[in-house]
Amino acid sequence: MGTLNILIAVCLAYVALLFGVAFMAERAALKGRGNWLRSPWIYTLSLSIYCTAWTFYGAVGYAARSGLEFVTIYLGPSLVMVGWWWALRKMVRIGRTQRITSVADLISSRYGKSGLLAVCVTLLALIGITPYISLQLQSVTLSFSSFAVSDAEGAALIAAHDTALWVAIGLALFTILFGTRNLDANERHHGVVMAIAVEAVVKLFALIAVGVFVVWGLAGGIGPMLERIDASEIGAWQMDRGRWFGLTFLSAAAFLTLPRMFQVLVVENEDEGHLRTAAWAFPTYLFLMSLFVVPIAVVGLELMPAGANPDQFVLTVPLSQGQDGLAMLSFLGGFSSATSMVIVASIALSTMVSNHIVMPIFLRVTRGGASGPSDVRHVVILARRISIGIVLTLGYFYYKISGGGTALAAIGLVSFAGLAQLLPAMMGGIFWRGATRNGAFAGLVTGFVLWAYCLLLPQFGGGLPVAVVEQGPWGIGWLRPHALFGIQGMDPLLHAVMWSLLLNATVFVLVSIASFPSPLERLQGAQFVNIFEHSNNPQSWSGGVAQSEDLMIMAQRILGPAEVQSFFQAEAARQGLAGFLPEPTPDFLARLERELSGAVGGATAHAMVAQIMGAATVSVEDLLAVADETAQMMEYSSQLEAKSNELTRTARQLRAANDKLTKLSVQKDAFLSQISHELRTPMTSIRAFSEILRDADGLKAQDLTRYASIIHAEAIRLTRLLDDLLDLSVLENGQVNLNIREGTLADVISHAIAAAGADMHPLKVRRIGPASDIMLRTDLDRLAQVFINLIANAQKYCDAERPELVIEVNRRSGRIIVDFIDNGTGIAPDAQGMIFEKFYRVSDRQAGGAGLGLAICREIMDRLGGTLGYLPGQGGAAFRVSLPVAQWMAAR
Amino acid sequence: MSDKPSPVFLERRSYRQRRLVDAARLLPLAGALLWLVPLLWPQDSGPDVAQQIPAVPTSSAIIYIFGIWIILVLSAMFLSAMLDHKSDLRYQGDQPENRDT
CATH class of the missing domain: 1.10.287.130 (Signal transduction histidine kinase, dimerisation/phosphotransfer (DHp) domain)
Structure with a gap:
C-alpha cells in the first residue's frame, strides 16, 4: 500500500509540476520573454512525442518477442529527419507560409481548400488515432497494476477506482487548459510544448537510468551484457526480411503523416532553422531511447518468471530487484510518454475536428450569419474543448470495450498503417503539381477501405465474421482480407500495408492524371510545389464592394478585437488610409484569410471570407x-x-x-x-x-x-x-464690301507688277507656273492689292546685289498657291512670327511705311477665304498666298 | 515559367554549398541502404540453415545498426553546421524538383 500511495503522490506532484511548467511558459511567452522557448532544443525535445508509452514499455516487449525488429520503428523517423532537406524543409515552409493548422488542413488546402477532403482526413485520423489513445490509457493502467502486484490492498484500490478514467479526465483537463487557452493565429501552444519537452527529458532519463542499472548493475558491464544478449533466446539474428523493410518504411511514412507529429513538426515550429538542429539531435534522441531496449529485454527474460508481461519489463525488472526509486522514475517515464502523446494527439485531432467538421456545420447552420449574434471565437474554442473531450472519451470507451489487448505494439502499427494512407496525397501534393483533388480523394478512400478491411477489422473486436476472414466475402477466395488476389502466407500487417498503399498511390496517380483540377486547385498546387520560389500570396480575392466592416466584425469574433483592430489598422496604413477600415483589396483579403486560417483552418477561413465577400470560389472569371x-x-x-x-x-x-x-x-x-x-x-x-x-x-x-x-x-x-x-x-471689323468679279490670275499678277512699278525698279520679276489659264471669281482689286504689297515689300527690303523676285503659281490639293520668293536675306526667325502683326516693322532703318501692309494683306486674304503665310527656308523672304478651291472651281 | 538564365559556373563558395546540399540529400539514401544490409545476413531459418552458415549474433547486429546510427547523426550534424544558414533562400532557384512538372 505504501508504495502505491507514494506512487500516486509522486504522480500528482509530477502532474502539478507539468501544470506549473506549462503555466510559466505561457506567462513567459505572453510577456515576450519566451526566447528560450523558441530554442531548437525545445523543438527537438517536443518531437519526442513520437516515443509514446508504446515505445517506452512496448519496445522492450517487442524486443523480447522479436529481437531487433523493434528498432525499425526508430530507423524510419531517423532517416526522415536526416533527410530533412527533402521533405520536412518543404513541409515546414508550406506550413508556415500557408498557416497550416493540421495535416487535414495541409491536404485540404493543397487540393483547392476542399472541405470534403478535410473531413475525410479528419475521420481517418480519428479512426486511426483513437485506438492509439486508448493504448496510452491502457499502458498507464497496466503500469499502476504492475506496482500493485506486490500489494493486495493496492490492487483492490486500483480495481475500485478506474485508473484509466481518472487519467483520461486529468489529461482532458490539462489539454483543455493549455491546448485551447488561446486562439492564437499561429496555433502555437508554448505551455504545452514546454511541458512535453520536460516530459521528453524525463522519459529519456528514466529509460537510460533503467538501462544503465541493467547493464552495469545487473549484467556487470558492456562485455558481459553482449555475451548475455548472444546467449539469450533472441541471441541470433532472426528477421522477417519483409517486415524489416516494411516497418522501416511504415514508420518513416507515419512520422510524416501522424497528426501529432505534424502538430509538433510543422504547426508548432517557430523557426525553419530549428530543423537543422533537430535533423541530427532527434535521431540522437531516438538512438538513446532504443540503445538499452535489448539489454532490458534480455535481462527481463532471464530474471522474470515465464508468464510475465514483457511489455512491463521496464517497470518490473527494477521492482523485482527492490529498486523502488528507479521503478518510480521508470513509471514517471512511461507516464510522461503516455500523457505527452495523448495531449498533443488530442490537440491535433481537436483542431481538425473543430476546424473541418464542427465549424463548417456551424457556418452552414447559421448561414448568412457569420456576422450573426453568436460569438464565433467562442464557438471555435468551445468546439475545440468539446472535441478534446470527445476524443478522450472515444479513447476511453475503446479501451473499455476492447478490454485491453496484450500486445501493445500491434495497435500502434495498425494505427501507423492507417495514417500512412495520407502519404501519397501529401507527398504528391507537395512534389507533383498534377495531383488533383479527385485523385487524392479516390486514393484516400481506396487506401482507407483496404486498411480497414485487411487490418483494422480482422484485428480488433471481431469486426469481420470468421467466415469472411477464412473464405472471403461470399466465398470469393481472392478477396480474403489476409490474402488479397490469392497472395497467401504474407505477414498480415505487411500484406495490408503493401496493398493499401500500393493501390492508394496507383488510384491517386491514375485519377489525378485523368481528372482536371479546378483553378483554385491549380493555384494552390503551384503555391505548394514551388513554395521556395513563390511569394507567400496564396490566392487573390477580387474584392470590389466595401465590406471591410463586415470582415472586421467577423474577424473580431474569431481572433479577438485587439488583434483584429491592430491588424486592420496596419493594413489600412499599408494602403495609405487613415483609420481602421482598409479597402478590401485582394492582397488584404488574402492576408486576412491567412490570419483566420491560423485559427479555423484554410477551408473554413476561405468559406467565411467568401460568405462576406459574396464569392464562393475564385473562378477563372474572377x-x-x-x-x-x-x-x-x-x-x-x-x-x-x-x-x-x-x-x-x-x-x-x-x-x-x-x-x-x-x-x-x-x-x-x-x-x-x-x-x-x-x-x-x-x-x-x-x-x-x-x-x-x-x-x-x-x-x-x-x-x-x-x-x-x-x-x-x-x-x-x-x-x-x-x-x-x-x-x-x-x-x-468685317465691314468690307467685296466687289466680286471674274478674271484670270495672270491678269491680276500682271496688273500688280505694273502697279508696283516693277518695270522701272531694279528688282527683276520672274513668273513661273500656269497662271494664265486659271480663272478666278473673287475681289480682283483686293487680291491685286495683296500682290502689290508683296512685290513692293520685295522691292523695299530685298537686299541682294541683283534683286530678283520669283512669282510661282501652283495648284495643290484643291488650292491655288502663289509664292512670292525673293533672293534677299529673308526675315530673321524670331521675327517671322511677328511680321503679320499690325504696326510691325522689320527694322526702323527702312522707313517705308507704318508697318500695316502685311497686316492688311492677311486681313484681305481672310476675307477672300484664303491665307497668307510666311514660307521659311526658301533662300530669301518668301510669302505664300493660297486661295481656296471654290474660287477657281467656279471659274472654270 | 520564365527562367532567368543562370550562370554556368559558380563561385567557389556557392559551388561548395551546392555540393553540401547534394550530400544532405544523399545522406538519408545512404543510411537507408546501409540499414537494409541486414536483409542479406544469414538467418537460422530458411535456406541458410541448410548451408550451415551460422546466424549473425544479435550483439554484432546491435553494434552494426547503432554504429550506422552514430555515423548518420555525426554526418547530419556536420552538414547542418556547414550548410549556409541563408542557403535556403539562395539555392531555392536551382532545385529541379521544385520546378513545374
Missing part, C-alpha cells in the same frame, strides 16, 4: 476580372500620362503666347512713338511751308509751286497713312 482591373489601371495611368503631356504642351503654348504678347506690347509702344513721328513729320512740313506761304512776301512763282506741291505731297502721305489705318480697321 481571375479575369482581376486581370481586367489591372488592365484598366494601366489604361487609366496611360490616360493620366497623356493628360499630363497635354498639360505640358498647353503650358508651352501659353508660354509662347505670353512671350508674343510681351513682344507685341513692346511693338505697340514702339509703333505709337513711330506713328506720332510719322504723323508729325508731314504735319511739321505742312505747317512750316504753309506758314512760309502765308507770311513771306515776294515769293517766286517757282518757289510757290514747289512749296505748295510739298504741302500737297505731305498731305497725300498723311492721307495714305490714315487710309491704311482706316482700311485695316474696316477689314478687321
